[in-house]
Amino acid sequence: MSDIIFMILQLLCLLAVAPLFDGIARKLRAKYQARQGVPIMQTYRDIYKLISRSRVHPSYSNPLYVYAPYVLVATSAAMFCSLPIMYDKFAPLGFSDVFVFLYLGVFFKFVYGAAAIDSANPFAGVSASREAMVGIYAEPIIMLSLCVVVFSLGTSAMPEIKNMSGVFLPSVVVAGVAFLWAMYIETGRKPYDLAEAEQELQEGLLSEYSGSDLALIQTAMIIKQFSMFGFFLMLFVPSFGNPIIDILAFIIEAGALYILAVFIDNFSPRYKILDSLKLNVLTPTLIALGAAVLFVLGV
Numbered sequence: 073m074s075d076i077i078f079m080i081l082q083l084l085c086l087l088a089v090a091p092l093f094d095g096i097a098r099k100l101r102a103k104y105q106a107r108q109g110v111p112i113m114q115t116y117r118d119i120y121k122l123i124s125r126s127r128v129h130p131s132y133s134n135p136l137y138v139y140a141p142y143v144l145v146a147t148s149a150a151m152f153c154s155l156p157i158m159y160d161k162f163a164p165l166g167f168s169d170v171f172v173f174l175y176l177g178v179f180f181k182f183v184y185g186a187a188a189i190d191s192a193n194p195f196a197g198v199s200a201s202r203e204a205m206v207g208i209y210a211e212p213i214i215m216l217s218l219c220v221v222v223f224s225l226g227t228s229a230m231p232e233i234k235n236m237s238g239v240f241l242p243s244v245v246v247a248g249v250a251f252l253w254a255m256y257i258e259t260g261r262k263p264y265d266l267a268e269a270e271q272e273l274q275e276g277l278l279s280e281y282s283g284s285d286l287a288l289i290q291t292a293m294i295i296k297q298f299s300m301f302g303f304f305l306m307l308f309v310p311s312f313g314n315p316i317i318d319i320l321a322f323i324i325e326a327g328a329l330y331i332l333a334v335f336i337d338n339f340s341p342r343y344k345i346l347d348s349l350k351l352n353v354l355t356p357t358l359i360a361l362g363a364a365v366l367f368v369l370g371v
Contacts (some may be wrong), residue, residue, distance in 0.1 A: 078315060079153040080153075081319075082152070082153070082155075082157050082319055082322075083149055083152055083153055085319055085323065086152060086295065086298055086323075087291075087295075089323050089327070090294045090295065090298050091115035091116045091119060091294065092112065092113070092115070092116075093326075093327040093330050093331060094115040094294055094330070095110070095111065095112035095113055095114050095115045095116070096112050096327075096331055097330060097331050097333070097334045098110055098112075098114065098115070099111070099112050100331065100334045100335075101334050101337065101338060104334075104338040105338070115294075118287075118290075119287050119290065119291060122282075122283055122284060122286050122287035122290075123284050123287040123288075124284075125282070125283035125284055126283055126284070127283055127284055127285055128282050128283055128285075129280070129281075129285065130191060130192065130280060132192065133190060133191060133192075133280075134190050136183075136186055136187055136190050137187050137190040137191055137280075140183055140184070140186075140187035140190075140289075141281070141284075141285045141286075141288035141289050141292070142288065143183050144180060144183060144184060144288070144289055144292035144293075145288050145289075145291060145292045145295075147176055147179055147180045147183065147292070148180060148291075148292040148293075148295035148296040148299060149295060150176055151173060151176045151177060151180070151295070151296060151299040152295055152298065152299040152302065154168050154169070154172060154173050154176070154230070155168070155173075155230065155299065155302045155303065155306050156168050156230050156231040156234050156306065157302065157306070157315075157318050157319055157322050168229065168230045168231055169228055169229055169230060170218055170221075170222060170228040170229075170230060170233070171228055173230070173299075173303060174214070174218070177296075177299075177300075178207075178211075180292075180296060181203065181204075181207055184200075184203065185200035185203050185204055186200075188200040188203075188278075188279075191279065191280040191281075193279045193280050195279050196278075196279050196280060199279075206257065209257070209353045210254050210257040210258055210353070212357065212360075213250055213251070213253065213254040213257075213353070213356050213357055213360045214251065214254045216247070216250070216357075216360035216361065216363070216364055217247040217248070217250045217251035217254065217360050217363060218247075218251070218307075219364070220243050220244060220246075220247040220360075220363045220364055220366075220367045221233065221244055221247055221307055221308075223367060224241055224243060224244050224367060225244075230306060233306070233307060234306055234311055235311075241371070242366055242371045243363050243364075243366035243367040243371055244308070244363075245308075246359060246362055246363035246366060247360065247363035247364075247367075248304070248307070248308040249356075249359055250356045250357075250359040250360035250363060251304055251307070251308070251360075252304055252308075253355075253356035253359070254356060255300045255301060255303070255304050255329075256333060256336065257353070257356075258297075258300050259297050259300070259333055297330065298326050298330065301325075301326040301329045301330060302322060302326050304329075305322060305325050305326060305329075309325065
């Protein structure tokens with residue numbers, strides 16, 4: 073029962089703090105572009121403003137489009153709750169498992185893309201295909217890195233991996249480098265984003281959403297991004313063994329990674345999407361393969 077309470081508590085902590093880091097990231101991005109930027113509390117205001125508005129959706133949309141925002145919030149919340157940040161035991165039904173987390177992430181991406189296609193907006197359809205393309209390139213890196221970790225530690229249960237995350241095997245360390253790169257790809261930032269055509273491509277999936285639906289999806293996206301960073305921290309960064317200290321350390325570490333992505337985002341060159349994937353995905357793939365070779369050699 074205490075594990076369930078801790079799962080709910082860590083989700084509430086994230087919901088309270090994550091928009092602040094998003095606001096800081098937006099402010100830093102504006103400063104790097106010689107703009108004034110919005111206040112760091114602006115993300116809270118945006119979500120509040122949108123959530124208070126009524127739902128609007130195309131009359132020809134299917135139930136998938138209508139209920140997708142709720143499904144995305146529930147899925148992202150389940151992803152974050154599956155991370156054993158404040159608990160050290162199995163959650164109900166073996167919920168806290170590496171592969172369950174991956175399945176939830178894939179399901180999130182599927183619903184996100186399918187709802188965009190269901191909107192019948194051409195920009196949304198192109199964006200959905202682009203999102204799937206990025207996933208095809210990133211997921212082999214994630215799987216290779218995770219296989220090294222799981223086989224090296226002998227378990228896929230995240231609470232057990234968390235307790236052994238201080239074991240710095242060379243193969244695991246190399247896998248962590250590739251895995252962090254894949255987490256950055258999953259956030260959809262440059263060079264895996266076309267900033268000058270953002271509304272048509274990156275955000276095209278949300279073209280038909282507005283009001284409270286848009287607020288729910290944006291909240292789900294923030295939760296998912298922090299879940300992916302938290303997934304990396306849980307696998308490769310040692311914990312303190314205290315629930316309160318662990319959640320505070322997670323907020324600081326994940327927030328730092330979230331803001332660090334802004335530096336990479338602003339100083340990365342812009343490519344066409346195919347060129348970006350070919351030029352930038354090859355390196356982490358080779359690193360992940362190197363980690364697999366080290367594991368096979370017993371290093």
